[in-house]
Amino acid sequence: MITFVRKQWKQILIILMVYTLWSLAAFLFLIRLQGLETTLKQFGTGKMLYINFIHTIVKGTIVYYILIYHLAIPLIKTRKWKKILLQVILFFIALTAYEYVWNFNIQGSKPTDAGYVTPNVFFLTAALLDVVIIMISVFFATLITSNEMRKHKEELEKEKLKAELAAIKYQINPHFLFNSLSFIYTKTIKTSPEAAHTVHLLSEIMSYALDDWDELGTVPLALEIDHMKKVIEMNQIRFNHMLKVKYHENIETDDAYVSYVPTLAFVTLVENAFKHGELNDEKNKVTIELEATKSKIYFLVSNKKKNGPKEPSKGIGLSNVRQRLELMYGIKHSFTIKEDENYYLNEITINL
CATH class of the missing domain: 3.30.565.10 (Histidine kinase-like ATPase, C-terminal domain)
Structure with missing residues (x-):
């Protein structure tokens, strides 16, 4: 349980760091593209700038964590398309509703504000961004799954090698063992059929355990x-x-x-x-x-x-x-x- 929780937090922290760096790079690119004054009008100044920036990072981290680790990766692994696609649709409906409330109710965007968009434009933009977010999530989920499969294959190969080494270490010479059991079976088949049958069973059990x-x-x-x-x-x-x-x-x-x-x-x-x-x-x-x-x-x-x-x-x-x-x-x-x-x-x- 502790290992599972640690793994989840590690996944969240990785997404948080990557998304923070991406957000900073995007913010600096906007400043270079349209100037500092215009960018600050869109994102706010002073306290609001920090609130909006932190909100964007936290929201993005949660969104990508859920999409990658709880939707995209399970979809790739289990192929349960109907169930997971329904979850994706419900997730994006909830996300769009939240963003609408944040922009038009909590933030109180008005037509007089710089960068104001109408609800119709907002929903169209949100739909396009959702498609981009899904593509990015599936891309990273595929990379993560491929890496896990590679490690999984390496682990299987290591386990197989360990099993082979263990068999070599603990087995008596198989040919000697089976020849001896065959000899005992031949000697006892007439005088003690049950004993012979037991020897035959033992031979088959050992053969199964030692087979390649x-x-x-x-x-x-x-x-x-x-x-x-x-x-x-x-x-x-x-x-x-x-x-x-x-x-x-x-x-x-x-x-x-x-x-x-x-x-x-x-x-x-x-x-x-x-x-x-x-x-x-x-x-x-x-x-x-x-x-x-x-x-x-x-x-x-x-x-x-x-x-x-x-x-x-x-x-x-x-x-x-x-x-x-x-x-x-x-x-x-x-x-x-x-x-x-x-x-x-x-x-x-x-x-x-």
Whole structure:
């Protein structure tokens, strides 16, 4: 929250500084173009000059901040044209009404005043200026968004490199591992089919975790679901099928299966539930819910906390999931963690 507020103030201060310099340059240009006396007649003298100048800067800063960061950038990112265009129209109606009141009521402009404009001319000028302001705002919003996308891509590349280095650091030689698992599977398939099946599951789980996926470290949702179910099955076998797990899945369209998600993101939450949860309570089952449509993916994992000594955890898995979701989806996702003395819950919502 503090970081968010600091970021907003930083954005406002940048616009304030740029707009102040622009206003000073425009004021000096008018003095050079039409002379000091004429310019002061338009802007006022003495106290009124300072009031008008500060008012112009503060108003301009607020206008450009709202247009760039709350309208133009969200429009570029989300493409929700109808909703945001309606907001833009309402914003400019309010802005024009305010400027009208400021010029004709508060300032009390009269036909005898220097630089006086009629209401008709005022509205025409305001409309033209609004178009210019929109063009400037969209231009800067595009620059800011492009810069954010570039940084976003660099961050993804760094995260991918870290993941690759971590895999190299912690993995046993994959060929040796899989050859060994294959040997054990062959030796146990006849004497202990369940043990052989467990070895086969372990081999597939390890293969999935160590595989070299796309450059962003993402996989189709269908693969993540398949692997998650194997992890659930593996844990059931470990505990003689005594685990109390409630799994609900609702995939409304086949298109959702091809939507991409961060590799092991859902699996990490499931494994945490098995690691830290109470697994034998019939009334408080480990709950796993997955719903997917063309436009949204929703995933929930909840569990009752295990009594007694807790397994040590540094929270690296959750931190990694949060960071990767943020890098991939930004404002299009939410990752919620709810916790009290007895229960723990994770929710992921991804808007596609």
